[in-house]
Amino acid sequence: MMTEKKVWIVEDEAIIAMDLKKRLQAMGYTVLGISGYAEDAIEKVRQYTPDLVMMDIILKGEMDGITAAEIIRRELNIPVVYLTAYDDERTVQRAEETEPFGYIVKPFEEQNLRMVIEIALYRELEKELEFFAREVNQYAQDLQDTAALLSFSNRKLTVISEITLHDILNKIMTIQGCLDLASDKKVDSELAGYLDEMHQAVTDIQKLISFTRKYEKLGAEKRTWVPVSGIITTISDDRLPIRNHCSSLSIYADPMLAMVFANLMDNTIRHAEGATEVNLNCETTDDGLLIIWEDDGTGIPEDQKEKIFEKGSGEGTGFGLFLAREILSLSGITTHETGIPGKGARFEIMVPNGAWRIESGKE
Structure with missing residues (x-):
């Protein structure tokens, strides 16, 4: 049995409601409260958010248990187990449309009561696990798509960078060749100084390009x-x-x-x-x-x-x-x-x- 689960009872017959409360508490469940009317039950369930609602199908007042159960499932997604002394086809059909997690027929049999509740809570857990599994799968797919996009973008940037750096190095080699030719000519000391600075600048550019190529490789391979x-x-x-x-x-x-x-x-x-x-x-x-x-x-x-x-x-x-x-x-x-x-x-x-x-x- 799943212990410490919280239950809200919706039953307009006080004696039946109290008997059900005692049985549930003896099984280890926490009964948060009892409602005799559907409207009150909806407000209390909104307020206390139990793990399970036990709902009598036939209730006093303008709203019956089936309508209340439909609202609870739609708004709060809390599982509902019906309490009923009726088994007519029309009632059962209406109840089925609200996707209940089980039925308990009055008068209650403890073994049946325990089994229906445990199955209801288990089914709810299964639904939650299925939801989380879908969320995890979607998240994993999103990560995979993002990784593929980043990989593709990185390849494009690498290719562009390699082409650009290659072209720059070719231009630098041309400049270096021209500087070497100019250095062989007889020039005054002032021009010679300018040529030396240009040589140094070209050398620094080559070193910067070398660093850029190395820095691009950081993290590109697995440890x-x-x-x-x-x-x-x-x-x-x-x-x-x-x-x-x-x-x-x-x-x-x-x-x-x-x-x-x-x-x-x-x-x-x-x-x-x-x-x-x-x-x-x-x-x-x-x-x-x-x-x-x-x-x-x-x-x-x-x-x-x-x-x-x-x-x-x-x-x-x-x-x-x-x-x-x-x-x-x-x-x-x-x-x-x-x-x-x-x-x-x-x-x-x-x-x-x-x-x-x-x-x-x-x-």
């Missing part, structure tokens, strides 16, 4: 397990050795994770004056795994620790560390610079639990 050792091997530089103490580590992240460490390495080579090596360490915490990229160079001033992650910061295009943080954020990974100025730079990368693992069989 995957990326071994850190493989990344370190590809970015190793004879000028600045990397001591990898996280050789067995894999991170569940965007495939562009390699670019994060490549940008860290490029940043270290460019700015870590006097550095002789880079150490890559790992520490487990309650929140996840802390990956530490640390050099022994001059470090980063306190007022620059967040600015270095901003677009346009530093030399070149100034997008290296900005891009690194963006790539990590796609996988819920954060990064900050926490080194002591004068004692080297220290980049801390926090990988949440579930997004890192130590490969078995490796040290």
Whole structure:
């Protein structure tokens, strides 16, 4: 039996109504109240919204139980079980048109009473589940349609972007060729200075286009397990050795994770004056795994620790560390610079639990 369900009784015979109330309470149902007239029943049901209405078909007053049941079902969608001592064909036909959830014939038999109520409540639950299932299916279809539309739009934008960037690069190559030819000519120092600025501007444009192409790929591929050792091997530089103490580590992240460490390495080579090596360490915490990229160079001033992650910061295009943080954020990974100025730079990368693992069989 479904317990703690609320019932409203509509019965104009007081003795019958009280007997029914006691039976229902003994079965574990909560009887919110009793109405003897259809009009009163409708108002009370609107006010208290029970789970089930038990409605006598024949009631005193201008409105009978069938009409009241029709209003309750239409306006409130609350299931109705009829109480009746009549079984004539015309009455049954009228009652059926209101889609009742069952009939209980007077005088009541407890077994029949229990069975009809439980079936009525079960049927109502089924209808609710069917409704929610339709809603969920429609929502899923809407999401699928939206995803397909976004995918199509993204493909179009990618194609347009590739064509545009390709054409721009072709024009830049033409400008670069003309500048090279002009540089071979004998020109005064002022014009030579202008040519140098144009060369630099063209170089910066090429770097910006390169960044744009890389940034477009963010989130384009599904996350995957990326071994850190493989990344370190590809970015190793004879000028600045990397001591990898996280050789067995894999991170569940965007495939562009390699670019994060490549940008860290490029940043270290460019700015870590006097550095002789880079150490890559790992520490487990309650929140996840802390990956530490640390050099022994001059470090980063306190007022620059967040600015270095901003677009346009530093030399070149100034997008290296900005891009690194963006790539990590796609996988819920954060990064900050926490080194002591004068004692080297220290980049801390926090990988949440579930997004890192130590490969078995490796040290």
